Amino acid sequence: MSAIARAWDSDLAYSFRRSPTAVLSAIVALICIVGAVAAPVLAPYNPFDLASLDLMDAFNPPAFMPEGSLAHPIGTDDQGRDVLSAIMYGARMSLFVGVSATAFSLLLGVLLGLLAGYAGGTIDAVLMRIADVQLTFPNILIALLVDGVARAALPRDLHDQIAVYVVIFAIGISDWPRFARTVRGSAMVERNKEYVLAARVIGIGPARIMLTHVLPNVLGPLLVLATLNLGLAIISEATLSFLGVGLPQTQPSLGTLIRVGNDFLFSGEWWITVFPGVALIAMVLSVNLLGDWLRDALNPRLR
Amino acid sequence: MSEAKALEVPIFEARDLSRHFDVSKPALQRLLSREGRRTLRAVDGVSFAIPRGTTFSLVGESGCGKSTVARLAVGLYPPSGGAALFEGQELAEARKSVAQRRRMGMIFQDPYASLNPRWRVSDIVAEPLRAFGIAEGAAALREKAGALLRQVGLSPADGGRYPHEFSGGQRQRISIARALSSNPDFLVCDEPTSALDVSVQAQILNLMKGLQRDLGLTYLFISHNLAVVRQVSDRVGVMYLGRIVEAAPAETLFTVPRHPYTRALMEAIPDLDMAGRERQPVAGEVPSPIDPPSGCTFNPRCPLANGRCRAERPALIAARGTPETLVACHAVEEGRDGFEGRAAA
Numbered sequence: 001m002s003a004i005a006r007a008w009d010s011d012l013a014y015s016f017r018r019s020p021t022a023v024l025s026a027i028v029a030l031i032c033i034v035g036a037v038a039a040p041v042l043a044p045y046n047p048f049d050l051a052s053l054d055l056m057d058a059f060n061p062p063a064f065m066p067e068g069s070l071a072h073p074i075g076t077d078d079q080g081r082d083v084l085s086a087i088m089y090g091a092r093m094s095l096f097v098g099v100s101a102t103a104f105s106l107l108l109g110v111l112l113g114l115l116a117g118y119a120g121g122t123i124d125a126v127l128m129r130i131a132d133v134q135l136t137f138p139n140i141l142i143a144l145l146v147d148g149v150a151r152a153a154l155p156r157d158l159h160d161q162i163a164v165y166v167v168i169f170a171i172g173i174s175d176w177p178r179f180a181r182t183v184r185g186s187a188m189v190e191r192n193k194e195y196v197l198a199a200r201v202i203g204i205g206p207a208r209i210m211l212t213h214v215l216p217n218v219l220g221p222l223l224v225l226a227t228l229n230l231g232l233a234i235i236s237e238a239t240l241s242f243l244g245v246g247l248p249q250t251q252p253s254l255g256t257l258i259r260v261g262n263d264f265l266f267s268g269e270w271w272i273t274v275f276p277g278v279a280l281i282a283m284v285l286s287v288n289l290l291g292d293w294l295r296d297a298l299n300p301r302l303r
Numbered sequence: 304m305s306e307a308k309a310l311e312v313p314i315f316e317a318r319d320l321s322r323h324f325d326v327s328k329p330a331l332q333r334l335l336s337r338e339g340r341r342t343l344r345a346v347d348g349v350s351f352a353i354p355r356g357t358t359f360s361l362v363g364e365s366g367c368g369k370s371t372v373a374r375l376a377v378g379l380y381p382p383s384g385g386a387a388l389f390e391g392q393e394l395a396e397a398r399k400s401v402a403q404r405r406r407m408g409m410i411f412q413d414p415y416a417s418l419n420p421r422w423r424v425s426d427i428v429a430e431p432l433r434a435f436g437i438a439e440g441a442a443a444l445r446e447k448a449g450a451l452l453r454q455v456g457l458s459p460a461d462g463g464r465y466p467h468e469f470s471g472g473q474r475q476r477i478s479i480a481r482a483l484s485s486n487p488d489f490l491v492c493d494e495p496t497s498a499l500d501v502s503v504q505a506q507i508l509n510l511m512k513g514l515q516r517d518l519g520l521t522y523l524f525i526s527h528n529l530a531v532v533r534q535v536s537d538r539v540g541v542m543y544l545g546r547i548v549e550a551a552p553a554e555t556l557f558t559v560p561r562h563p564y565t566r567a568l569m570e571a572i573p574d575l576d577m578a579g580r581e582r583q584p585v586a587g588e589v590p591s592p593i594d595p596p597s598g599c600t601f602n603p604r605c606p607l608a609n610g611r612c613r614a615e616r617p618a619l620i621a622a623r624g625t626p627e628t629l630v631a632c633h634a635v636e637e638g639r640d641g642f643e644g645r646a647a648a
Contacts, residue, residue: 194417198481201377201409202434203398216421 015297022293029286032279036091043085053080059264062271075271078264083271086257087279093253094280097168098234104172105233106226109179114210114218116180117187128184131177139174139232140239146170147245160248167246171236175229182225186218220298227291231284238280254280312391313352314489314521315376319385321545322346322371326593343593345371347545348385350619353538355488358515358522360532360553362568363542364589369525370412372542373493376523377409389489405435408482412494414474418466424477425462428452431485451480455510472503479510483518491523496531508535529572533557541565544592544600547619551628561622561630561642563605599633607634 007013016022035042045052057080061068068075074083112131116124134142150166151159159166190196191214199209234254240246241255242262249256254276261273327333327340346368353359361369374380375387378398387394389403397403408431411417418427425448432438438447449459455476466474475495482490492511496504512535514520526532532539533553540550541562549562560566567585587604590596599617602608617631624642634640 194411194413195419197374197379198409198411198417198478199430200379201407202431202485203401203404204430204434213419217419 012297016293019293019297021289022297025286025289025293028282029290032091032283032286033095035088036095036283039085039088039092043082043088045082045085047081047086047089055080059269061269074275075269077261077272078269083275086252087254087276090252090254090257090276091279091283093164093247093251094234094237094255094283097164097171097237097247097253098230100168101171101175101233101237102226102230104168105175105229106179106222108172109176110183110215110222112176113180113183114187114214117184118191118206118210118214120188124184127180131180134174135177137174139171139236142174143167143170143236143240144243144245146173147240151245160250163246163248164251167237167240170240171233174236175233178229179222179225182221183218186221187214190214190217224291224295224298227294228288231288231291234280234284234287254283311355313388314355314390315523316352316388316391317349317372317376317385318388320346320349320372320375320382320387321384322368322375322380323383341593344545344595345592346375347592347595349540349542349545349547350385351538351540351547351550353489353521353523355521356515356519357537358524358535360524360526360536360539361542361547362526362529362532362539364527366589366592367542368545368592369527369542370493371545373409373491373523373525376491377407401435405431405437405485406487407489407491408485408487410475410478410482410490410492410495413498414471414478415466415498417478418474420466422466423462424452424464424466424469425449427466427477428462428480428484431481435485437485447484448480451484452477454483454514455480470503471499472506475499475503475507476510479507479514483514487520489521489523491525493525494527495524497526497528504531511535529557529568541568544590544595546600546631547629548601548632549628549630550619551625551630555625555627559625559628561625561628561635561640562601562632563607563634563640564601599631605634607632607639609633609639 016026040046047053057072057076058078060072060076060080062075063070063073072082072084074087076082077086112127116127147166147170150170154162187210196209196213199213237246237253238255238258241253242259244259247253247256249260252260257276258273258280261269261276264270264272322345324343324345325340326343328336328338333340349368349372351359361372363369371380375382376394378387378394381395389397389407392403418424425445428448428451429438429444432444432447438444445462448462452459452461457473457476457480461469461473466477469477478495495511496507499507508531511522515522522535524532524535536553538550539553539556540547541556541564542548543564549556549560549565551561556565557569560569564585571585585604590600590603596603596613598614599605599608599612602612605612611633615633617633617636619629619631620636622628622630622635623638624646632640635642
C-alpha cells in the first residue's frame with residue numbers, strides 16, 4: 001500500500017472527510033495560504049513597485065460598484081495600489097510572522113516544559129513561577145513592552161529593517177507558557193511510566209530520554225495547540241500593526257493595511273480597510289476551526 | 304553444597320538496605336502548621352543475597368516495599384542506608400561501567416506502560432543493543448531484534464509493528480526480549496505476571512523458567528501471588544512494612560511457615576481441601592509506613608504479641624526447629640509460637 005493510500009485510510013483522514021467544517025475550513029485556509037505564499041506569482045500587481053503606481057488610480061472603488069473597473073477587482077487605496085495585491089502581500093507577511101512566532105514559542109515552550117516536567121523540583125518551580133507571572137499579563141502587553149524596548153534601544157533605520165523579527169520575538173515570547181505548561185503536564189505523567197524507567201535501567205541519559213521517549217508522546221496535544229496558537233499569533237501581529245507598533249508601512253501586513261485604510265473609512269472609501277479585515281478573519285477563522293477539529297479528532301474519548 | 308560454590312560471591316546482595324522517601328508538605332506549609340518533616344520508610348533494613356542461577360522472590364501485601372526493593376536493585380533509586388551490591392561491588396559503582404550495567408535488566412509489571420507506544424517493537428527490543436553498542440547498523444540491529452523476538456516465542460516480522468497491536472501476554476514477551484537483548488545475568492522482575500490473564504501467566508512463567516535454565520539467569524522476583532512464587536522460586540522472602548519478616552527455601556516456607564504473618568498469608572491461599580471451612584483472616588489493616596508501630600511492626604495484628612514485641616525490634620535469625628528459615632519474631636525465638644507442639648502432632 002502506498003503512503004498516500006495509507007494516509008487516506010487513516011482514522012484522521014476518515015474523521016476529516018466526515019466533517020464538513022473541517023473540509024470547508026481546510027479549503028479556505030488553503031486558498032489563503034497559497035494566495036499569501038505565492039503572492040509574487042499570483043498577485044495582479046506588485047504594490048511595492050513604485051513605478052507602476054499611478055495616483056490617478058487612487059481610490060478606485062471595487063469592480064461591482066458603478067465607477068469600478070475590472071482592472072482592480074476590489075479597488076485601490078490612496079496611493080493607487082491594487083487592494084487585492086496588497087492583501088496578498090500583506091497576508092504573506094502576516095502568515096510569516098504568525099508561523100515564525102508560533103515556531104519560536106513552540107520551541108521555547110517544549111524545551112522549558114520538558115525540562116520542568118522531567119527534572120521537577122527547584123527547576124520546575126522556578127520555570128513555572130516565571131510562566132505564572134507571565135500569564136498574569138495580557139499577551140499584547142508583553143508584546144508591546146518588547147516592541148517598545150526594541151524601538152527605544154535600536155536606531156530608527158535599523159529598527160525598521162528588523163521590525164519583523166522584533167514582532168516575531170515579541171509575540172513568540174508572550175506565548176511560550178501555554179506550550180510549556182502542556183508539555184510539563186504530559187512530561188510529568190510520562191516520566192513515571194515504566195517505559196521511561198526501562199530506558200533509565202539501560203542507562204540512557206535524561207536528555208536523550210526526554211527527546212526520544214517523552215517528546216514523541218506529548219506531540220499530539222502540541223500539534224493542536226500550535227494550530228490554535230497560529231491563529232492567535234496572526235491576530236496579535238495584526239493588533240500590534242494596527243496600533244502602529246508592529247510592521248512598518250514599507251512591509252505592510254494585514255494589520256497595517258487595516259490601520260491605513262481605517263483613515264479613509266469615514267470618507268466613504270470603505271474597501272481599503274474592509275477587505276483586508278475580511279481576509280484576516282477568513283485566515284484566522286479557518287485555521288482555528290481546523291485546530292478545533294484536530295483537537296476533537298485526536299481526543300480518543302470523543303471518537 | 305560444594306566449597307567453591309559456597310565461596311562464590313552472590314550476584315546480588317542487599318545489606319541492611321533502606322530507602323526512605325520524604326513525604327513532607329512544602330516548606331512554607333510546614334512552617335505555618337509547625338509540622339516536622341515526614342519520612343516514609345518504604346524499605347527499612349532489608350538483607351538478602353541471591354546466588355548465581357537462582358530465583359529469590361519477595362512477597363507481601365501492596366505497599367510493603369517490594370517494588371521499591373526491585374527499583375533499588377537496578378539502581379533506579381539510590382539507597383538511603385545500607386548497601387546494594389552487584390557481585391560484591393557497590394551497585395552505583397557497578398552501574399558506571401557499561402560492561403557491568405549491561406549485565407542487569409528489569410521486567411515491569413504493566414505491559415501496557417512498559418513499552419513506548421510511539422516506537423516500533425524492533426526499536427524497543429534493539430534499544431539496549433544500541434545503548435550498549437552490542438550491535439550497530441540498521442540491518443544488524445533488525446536481525447538481532449528478530450532473533451530475540453523468536454527466542455521469546457514471537458515472530459521476527461512482529462518487529463515492524465507497534466505495541467498497541469499486541470495482547471498483554473505478547474507485550475510482556477516483548478518486554479522480556481528487551482531485557483534479554485543485552486545478554487544480562489541478573490533480571491529484576493517486578494510483578495511480571497500480575498497484569499496478565501491466568502492462562503497467559505503460566506506461559507510467561509514457563510518462558511522465564513526456560514530462559515533461566517538455558518541462559519543461567521538469576522532472578523529477583525517480586526510478586527504478591529503466592530502460587531506463582533511457589534512455582535518459580537528457590538528462596539522466598541516475606542516482606543511486611545519495609546522489612547523481611549521471614550526468608551526460607553520455597554518449599555520450606557510453604558510447608559512450614561514460621562512467622563505469624565506468613566502463617567496468616569498461607570491461611571489465605573484458596574485450597575480445594577479446605578473448601579467450605581471458615582478462614583481466619585489477618586486482623587486489622589496494614590499500619591502506615593510513615594508512622595510504623597514500635598518494636599515488631601506486625602505486633603498490632605499479631606495474635607502472639609506481648610510486651611517485648613511492642614518494645615523491641617526482632618532480628619532476622621535462624622528459626623528454632625527449621626534452621627534453614629530465617630525469621631524475625633520474638634515468639635518464634637522464645638518458642639511461644641507452639642511450633643514444637645504442631646510438629647509433634
